[in-house]
Amino acid sequence: MANEVIFHSIHLPESWKLENYLKVGGYDALKKVLAEKMAPDAIIEQVKASVLRGRGGAGFPTGLKWSFMPKNYSGDKYLVCNSDEGEPGTFKDRDIIRLNPHQLIEGMIIGGYTLGAKAGYNYIHGEIWECYERFEAALDEARAAGLLGKNILGSGWDFDIHAHHGYGAYVCGEETALLESIEGKKGQPRFKPPFPASFGLYGKPTTINNTETLASIPYIVKHGGQKFLELGIPNNGGTKIFSVSGHVNNPGNFEIGMGTPFSELLKMAGGVKNGRKLKAVIPGGSSVPVVPGEIMMDLTMDYDSIAKAGSYLGAGSVIVMDDTVCMVKALERLSYFYFEESCGQCTPCREGTGWLYRVIHRIEHGLGKPEDLDLLESVAGNIMGRTICALGDAAAMPVQGMLKHYRNEFEYHIQHKKCMV
Amino acid sequence: MLSTESLKKIDREIAKYPAGQQQSAVMSALRIAQDEKGWLAPETIEFVAEYLGMAPIAAHEVATFYNMYNLQPVGKYKITVCTNLPCTLMGAESAVEHLKRKLGIGFGETTPDGKFTLKEGECFGSCGDGPVALVNNVRLCAKLTPDEADRILAGLE
Ligand SMILES: Cc1cc2nc3c(=O)[nH]c(=O)nc-3n(C[C@H](O)[C@H](O)[C@H](O)COP(=O)(O)O)c2cc1C
Secondary structure (H helix, E strand, C coil): CCCCCCCCCCCCCCCCCCCHHHHCCCHHHHHHHHHHCHHHHHHHHHHHHHHHEEECCCCHHHHHHCCCCCCCCCCCCCEEEEECCCCCCCHHHHHHHCCHHHHHHHHHHHHHHHHHHCCCEECCCCCCCCHHHHHHHHHHHHHHHHCCCCCHHHHCEEEEEEECCCCHHHHHCCCCHHHHHHHCCCCCCCCCCCCCCCCCHHHHEEEEEEEEEEEHHHHHHHCCHHHHHCCCCCCCEEEEEEEEECCCCCCEEEEEEEEEEHHHHHHHCCCEHHHCEEEEECEEEECCCCHHHHHHHEEEEEEHHHHHHHCCCCCCCEEEEEEECCCHHHHHHHHHHHHHCCCCCCCCHHHHHHHHHHHHHHHHCCCCCCCHHHHHHHHHHHHHHCCCCCCCHHHHHHHHHHHHHHHHHHHHHHCCCCCCC | CCHHHHHHHHHHHCCCCCCCCCHHHHHHHHHHHHHCCCCCCCCHHHHHHHCCCCCCHHHHHHHHHCCCCCCCCCCCEEEEEECCCHHCCHHHHHHHHHHHHHCCCCCCCCCCCCCEEEEEEECCCHHHCCCCEEEECCEEEECCCCHHHHHHHHCCC
C-alpha cells in the first residue's frame, strides 16, 4: 500500500500545481462536502472510523480531537496546521508541502468546514523558505479558482487560509507555543488547561493538527473512514509517511501502510549504508528512546508495536545507525539540541537540559566520573513530567533509552577515556 | 527607517490576521527588516515595534527568541550548517571541517573581508537530504560533501 493517500501523485511532473492536482481527482472531496452539504458530525464520524491518529507525534485520535470543539459557539474559531517540523529526523511535512500542497489545503478547508472555523493558519518551519513560498503560491491558485476565500464554490461559505513563517525555534512545534508565536510573541508553551479547543488562538476555540493529519482528510472523506483504516492495521489506521535518515543507502520519505515490518522499510531505504551492520534505530524522531537493531528488525511500524519495545512511533522519523556509531557521541549531540532549544520557562527543563549536556560532554571528552551515570538518570528522571510542555520529556527520554541499552558504552568511556567502537 | 517596498511587504503580512492583531505580523516584519538591513539593530527592532503598535520590549523578546534573526552584523553570505544527529551521521563533520579550513573561520565568525559568516544550525527538517546547509536563511543546500561545499562557495560572488 505504498503512496496510497498523500504521495499518490508525486511522481507526476509539477505535482504541486492546482491543474495537476485537479487531474488526479483533487478537490473532489471538498466538492462532495459542499454539494451534499454534509453534516459536520457525519464528517467527524468518518474521521473517527478511519482511526486516524495525529501524525505530529502524540498519536491522539483526530476524530475525537475534532469533537472537542464547541459546536454552538457564536464567536470566531480557528484551525491551525502545524508544519513546524523541527524534530531531528523528521522531514515528511516539508515534502507534503513541496509536492502536494493542495491536498493539505483541501484537508484544511474540509477541517475548517467541519469545525466551523473562520480561518486557518499554516505555521511553516523557518528553514524551509522555498516550501513557504510554494504554499503561498498554492493558496493564491486555490483562491483564484474559487476554492478558497469568499463563497467557496458558490456555497455561500467563507473560509481563508494563511501561511505563517517560523524563524527557528523547535519549541514552537509544541501546539500552544505555536499559538503564542502566531500571536507575535516568543514561543513559550501555555499552561493547560485551558486547552486550545476552548482557549486557543487569540483566546478563541482552536484545533491544531499536524500537516500529514490534515492531508489525510480528503482521502477519508472521499473513500470513507473504513477504507483508510484498512490501509493500516486495527487501532493504527491508514498509511503513514516514514522519514528515514542516517546510515541508509537511500534516505527519504516512504508512505506505507501502518503495520509494515521495519525490515521492509529498511529495504525500501536501500538497506544499511555500505552493507554495514545495523546497530540501533531511533524510530520516531530524536525525542524517543533508541531501540537496538536486533529488536527493531522484529518490529512492525505502528504505534502499538513500537510502544511494546519501550519506544514511540512519534512522527515516524526513523534514524538509522550502523556499528560505527559511538552512542556517547550521538547522545551528546542530541542533548546539546535540547539544551539549545529549551525555551527556559520551566526550571527543570532550563537547568536540567544544560546539566545533562554538560555531563554527557565530559564523559565524551574523557572527563567522566563513575557516579555520572546515576547522576544522568537522576537528572533525566527529575525533568520527566515536571514541565509545562513535553520538551522536557523529549530531552530526558533519549538519555534514559541510551543508558538502558548502551550503559556499557558509557561505562567504557568513563573508564578508558575513549570510545568502545 | 524601512523602504516603502519593505513596508508594503509588512502590510501584506498584517492583512493575514484579524483586525487589531497586527502584532501577529512581527516575525515576518522582523524578517523583512532583516532582509533589507542585513541584521536587526536595536533601532530597527524598535521601528518595527512602533509600526505594529506594540511595546518595543515585546519586539525585542521576539527578535532574541528565534534563532534565524541576526542580532549582530553578518557577512554578505551567512552559511548555517546543520550538525544535528542525522546530518552528522550523514557526514556533516567533514563538510564543516572543510568549510572552516577553507574560510579560515569558526562557527559564529565572519571572514575579514565581510563576505562569509559561518553558523551552526539545528534541525532544518530536511534530514533526508543531509547534511544540509542554509545560505542567508533561504537557500537550502543538500548533500553537503566537501566538494559540494566548494561548488556552493564558488557560486557566491
Ligand atoms: C517540543 C515539541 C515539539 C513538537 N513539534 C511538533 C512539530 O514539529 N509538528 C507537529 O505536528 N507536532 C509537534 N508537536 C506536537 C504538537 O504539540 C501537537 O501535539 C500536534 O501538532 C497535534 O497534531 P496532531 O494531533 O495532528 O498530531 C511537538 C510537541 C512538542 C512538545
